[in-house]
Amino acid sequence: MGEKITKVFNPAETLNEIENKFEMFQILNEKGEVVNPDALPDLSDDELVELMTRMVYTRILDQRSISLNRQGRLGFYAPTAGQEASQLASHFALEKDDWILPGYRDVPQIVWHGLPLWKAFLFSRGHFVGNQIPEGVNVVPPQIIIGAQYVQTAGVALGLKKRGSKTVAITYTGDGGSSQGDFYEGINFAGAQKTPAIFIVQNNQYAISTPREVQTAAKTIAQKGIAAGIPSTLVDGMDALAVYVATKDARDRAVRGEGPSLIETMCYRYGPHTMSGDDPTRYRTSDIDNEWAAKDPIVRFRIFLEGKGLWNEQKETEVIERAKEEIKEAIKKADETPKQKVTDLISNMFEELPHNLKEQYEIYKAKESK
Known part of the structure; x- marks a missing residue:
């Protein structure tokens, strides 16, 4: 019976076929070489330099924030090193009027969207002024509850649709967030209502200490969007150009009225889950860390830009020094805010x-x- 039935009824094979269709989209390989020339985005030299500038600046911001946290000058902080391409290249595909509903690790995106850095520092301290968003900056305070921003994004996107706005609502969570009920409710509602939402899952391999393969039996997180009836993509999250292209495509389709998208970015967080006591050496080996360090998003993008004559050591040093000075000024302003x-x-x-x-x-x- 079994062999005869499987010829006409084989759900296991159907699952296998769907999972195997999710190949990782990549433009730059680990050596900074273009491996998918037809997919190269139409970005000007100035735009490419600006994206690199933001990535380098944010790496310094992460290093300084960790130091400030250890000094007791910041409160809650979730490191971002390793996720610069996933975070900033996706943001680079947005427009100023788009809405960002971040998770707690997604402070860089809302800073580059217009939230003053000193207010971001106050958010870390739990100060109410850090949640007072300036007029015209379309962001909401980072969500601490895992995955809750997915439901909120579905609602914001529905509001944008009803207003006839040619804008999108974008949100982020990690691989652990994709195991939450709010994740499924959010993408299902957005798919059913065909809202202009972009859902990004930054698969940084670990939900605190829980590896991705323990989170779900699914081969990819991207495939979960198919169940909600929305286009879904698996992207090399260490490749800034690939992340940009995938997000730009999702945004273009959303503003045309074609509904939401789910993007899984394969990336890695070099540091701990947060600075609140997590020790990644207890659940990650140095071999795994080294494997992902070889895929560093800044290194490969640097190689690409140097090959085009757009980047050099002097430019990078200037960005680093500017970042340090502006961070110093921002923490000083945060310190001057009444307690x-x-x-x-x-x-x-x-x-x-x-x-x-x-x-x-x-x-x-x-x-x-x-």
Whole structure:
């Protein structure tokens, strides 16, 4: 019976066929060589240099943020080194009026979208001013709840569609976030409503200490978008050009009214999950770290630009020095911001305070006035 049935009814083979269709999209290989010339994006020399500038700047921002965290001058911080291409090349494909709903590791995108760096530092400290987004900067504060931004993005994108806006809402999560219920609810709703949303899963291989292969039996995370009826792509997340092209394509289709997309970027976080006690040496080997270090997004993009005569050591040094100076100024401004008080927390919670909080407000107000 078994052999006869499998000729006309073989769901296992159907799964295998679908999974094997997800080949990783790449333009630059690990040596910075163009391996897919037909897919090269139409970016000017100035745009290519600007993208590299942002990647180098963000690597320095990550290094300084880790140092500031260890000094006790920042609060919660999730390292970003290794994910610059995934984060910044995807953002580079957006327009100013697009909306970003970030996860907690996605501070670089919202900074480059217009959030002042000093406010990003205050967000890390848990200060309410860090969540006060300037007018015209279309971002929301980073989401701490794993995957919750996916549902929110589906809703924001629906609003954009109803307004007839030619803009998109984009969000990010990690491979661990794709195991959350909000992930499935978000992509399913967006697919059903055909909203202009871009869902990016930055597959950095580990959800804290849990490896991707333990998260799901699926061969790729990208294939999960197919169940929601939305176009889905697997991209080399260490290749800035490939990430840019995939995101630009998703945005173009979204503003044409063709609905959402899911993009899985294969990347790696060099540091710990967060600076709150995670030790990656307990679950990652040096061999794995070295394997991914050889795929570094900045190194391969540097080689590509140097080959075109667009980048050199002097330019990179200038970017590094500018980053250090601007970071120094931003943390100084954050330090000068009046410290958050308990009465700030209470008064910011409700427009009209309930009776019990009115009492507490007066108690703390009296303490703070001494």
